[in-house]
Amino acid sequence: MKYQEMNLWSIKDVIDNGEDGDFLAICDNGKEYECKYVAEYRVMFFAIPADAKILGYLKIIGTCKNGMSFSK
Numbered sequence: 001m002k003y004q005e006m007n008l009w010s011i012k013d014v015i016d017n018g019e020d021g022d023f024l025a026i027c028d029n030g031k032e033y034e035c036k037y038v039a040e041y042r043v044m045f046f047a048i049p050a051d052a053k054i055l056g057y058l059k060i061i062g063t064c065k066n067g068m069s070f071s072k
Contacts, residue, residue: 008056
């Protein structure tokens with residue numbers, strides 16, 4: 001499934017949700033970067049190249065044998 005077809009979270013969606021969480025930042029360079037949101041400080045922690053634009057976030061909701069699962 002292409003990322004454009006998925007419901008990506010905006011940073012506003014993440015903040016409005018108000019819960020700590022693990023996310024994947026989906027970037028315009030075709031790569032995904034793991035990041036973590038800490039609601040107490042309203043901050044997203046990640047290491048992403050400066051030239052990559054974040055298109056949105058996918059919330060990691062758990063893991064399974066085959067890898068990660070994401071919310072829509």
